[in-house]
Amino acid sequence: MTEIPKNHPRYESLMTREQINAGVDKGMTSRQGLLAQGRGEAFDYLIGEQTIESANYAEAVAVCLLLLAENPVISVNGNAAALAPAELVTLSQLTGAKLEVNLFHRTEERIQKIIAELKENGADVVLGENAEPLLPLEHERAKVEREGIYDADVIFVPLEDGDRCQVLGDMKKLVIAVDLNPLSRTAQSAHVSIVDNLKRALPNMIDMIPEFKNMNEADLWEIVEAYDNKVVLVDAIETIKENLTAKQNEVLGIEKDDSDDGDKKERKTEQRKRGRIQRDPEIAKKVMLRGADLMME
């Protein structure tokens, strides 16, 4: 591993990259996994690299669901195993959820390596070796174990693909997804979408378990039933938009203003609007000579 000083402003993000790299070295993480990690990094950056309140809420509801489930299963892929193997095992132990390896780019070798990694991190049983093509999918993620994902009532799917997420939902399973992209098909089709970094979500969920374990089932159901995933998704998108607006203000040199002063707000919007491409007739004519369109409004 490359030495990264702990005080580096992007320490967490760089450490995560190193972990994913180590996952590739170990034969667990695929190249597609690196691309997916990059996409996640971009969204994490936009969300502010922190667990936002709505994600914290979704994580609480996810814990309730895992505790309420008859046969909960945690689906593990190469990225999840590289990023948080110990936390996945702990979550499984504290909630009674089974662990099952399920890969989009499945090879028996990768399955074995991920199982070994989870066992090294304390797992007793890890499903995935004896998977059969039981899901109506045309790729390798169709392969699941009968007493695992196939029979599960609640499935926790960190870093999932959209296809399988939809299929699991169609099979009337409750799906908890961890996906930093609130716009993804996964986030849109899961029942509980945790828009958070897996490395922050899992420790947070693990912390919550003891208290929720003390609650009775009726209270846990009440929390679950009050949950509206749309609100959580819209809130995550709203957070990104707020961060983008802050950046626009920074680019334009507009100082931060927490007051709700309507007048000031209007001025800020006005300034940002001026940030839209404006028609300068003389220049526009010249650029347009070649057909490029200089202006937007």
Added chain:
Amino acid sequence: MTEIPKNHPRYESLMTREQINAGVDKGMTSRQGLLAQGRGEAFDYLIGEQTIESANYAEAVAVCLLLLAENPVISVNGNAAALAPAELVTLSQLTGAKLEVNLFHRTEERIQKIIAELKENGADVVLGENAEPLLPLEHERAKVEREGIYDADVIFVPLEDGDRCQVLGDMKKLVIAVDLNPLSRTAQSAHVSIVDNLKRALPNMIDMIPEFKNMNEADLWEIVEAYDNKVVLVDAIETIKENLTAKQNEVLGIEKDDSDDGDKKERKTEQRKRGRIQRDPEIAKKVMLRGADLMME
């Protein structure tokens, strides 16, 4: 290469992944390049996977600058060589810009492979082999050729790192960056930031060259001088925000409405605001038993 049907809704994006994969196979693209590609994919998705008007404008200004330059240089890394080798060579030939390979994760082997790729795509001379550590940077990107990047007045840097972009600017070189992330240090510190996919930007720029070549220098300078990079950045961010708002409306089932009807607008904003986490005192109390904070406002 995996066979991807041309009518696949994400054909372009999937083809790009295949190209980057091929770049890794050829030894040109690094693992870090895959992560960077993933980040780019996320921002391309947010921008709508199209050349927005402000990017088109930045591309026009970039062409003017390359034509006006005394010693323009195109800096090439492993991702750029994998994605658009022929277009980089054509841009170089039509503008008289030199090609120089410059890598963050530099190995002589990768330098050689990228030079070979560019020559296979028609390049005559490609700099980069005889680089010396001339830039004030603590990593391998410090290594540039004296008659190349070191002496350049205008540098075109597709898919750049922020450190070097700042250093080049400090050296009073005009920097044109291609970066899908309008918030990146690269985009923020370049003189012309093209917030577009390299695979769309290069053909578009190449198309523009003949017409701009017919213009005199004074007219080209006028276009360049009227350019305000801040406007382009703010516009790109605004586009992302608009796309995010459209997605919020989709999640909430609010139909698209192009009218400027202030009343309707207000209703929409109201509905979106309701998308923020609301306090439900009973549920909140239960979730808060364990310290999680259910609500935001």
